[in-house]
Amino acid sequence: MIDAARSASLSASRARGRMIEHLRKLKIGDEAVLDAMNRVPRHAFVEEALASRAYEDTALPLGFQQTISQPFVVARMLELLVAGGRPLGKTLEVGTGCGYQAAVLSCMASDVYSMERIAKLLDRARANLRPLKIPNIRLKHGDGSLGLPEIAPFDTIILAAAGNAVPPALLKQLAPGGRMVMPLGSTHQVILLIEHGLNGGFKETRLDAVRFVPLLPGTE
Numbered sequence: 001m002i003d004a005a006r007s008a009s010l011s012a013s014r015a016r017g018r019m020i021e022h023l024r025k026l027k028i029g030d031e032a033v034l035d036a037m038n039r040v041p042r043h044a045f046v047e048e049a050l051a052s053r054a055y056e057d058t059a060l061p062l063g064f065q066q067t068i069s070q071p072f073v074v075a076r077m078l079e080l081l082v083a084g085g086r087p088l089g090k091t092l093e094v095g096t097g098c099g100y101q102a103a104v105l106s107c108m109a110s111d112v113y114s115m116e117r118i119a120k121l122l123d124r125a126r127a128n129l130r131p132l133k134i135p136n137i138r139l140k141h142g143d144g145s146l147g148l149p150e151i152a153p154f155d156t157i158i159l160a161a162a163g164n165a166v167p168p169a170l171l172k173q174l175a176p177g178g179r180m181v182m183p184l185g186s187t188h189q190v191i192l193l194i195e196h197g198l199n200g201g202f203k204e205t206r207l208d209a210v211r212f213v214p215l216l217p218g219t220e
């Protein structure tokens with residue numbers, strides 16, 4: 001049993017290494033981002049039947065009409081947030097899903113507050129994260145578009161679901177000098193980077209085409 005477990009761990013490590021090399025070929029060059037993604041066992045966050053596909057560069061279903069994001073998209077969004085050597089600092093994630101991205105964020109952020117509107121999916125994320133014993137992640141059940149005003153401001157905000165507009169509550173919770181990244185749109189979605197100027201005002205930059213589940217209001 002020990003040899004089998006060691007073999008499985010080694011196999012996952014090799015698969016993760018291949019994923020990182022694939023991301024390098026796609027021009028993901030931030031070493032902190034690559035290191036964070038290399039440290040998190042993505043296979044631990046997907047259904048057992050899909051574990052063999054965990055390190056493919058593709059989104060995978062989680063149930064509840066949700067998906068775990070494609071590794072390249074996770075890396076791309078993180079790279080935008082830390083460009084120029086900027087630290088993530090205190091981070092709000094909207095859309096916990098299975099907990100994978102929160103785990104990656106925890107390797108780079110001082111604190112991660114992750115919100116999920118689907119209670120049963122949040123329970124699954126807690127179960128996935130528990131064995132990793134990550135001290136700086138806090139999971140919250142709630143409407144992510146409303147954020148966490150009692151904990152704001154946040155240095156970084158990242159959304160894992162696409163809105164048709166930027167949630168006003170999240171803009172208010174973004175600290176001066178902070179960055180927010182989110183998928184924007186319905187039929188045609190793009191990555192939107194929002195930078196909050198130190199003297200006020202927001203700069204928006206529209207980037208890569210992506211495909212995410214929609215950002216929905218309320219909880220269930």
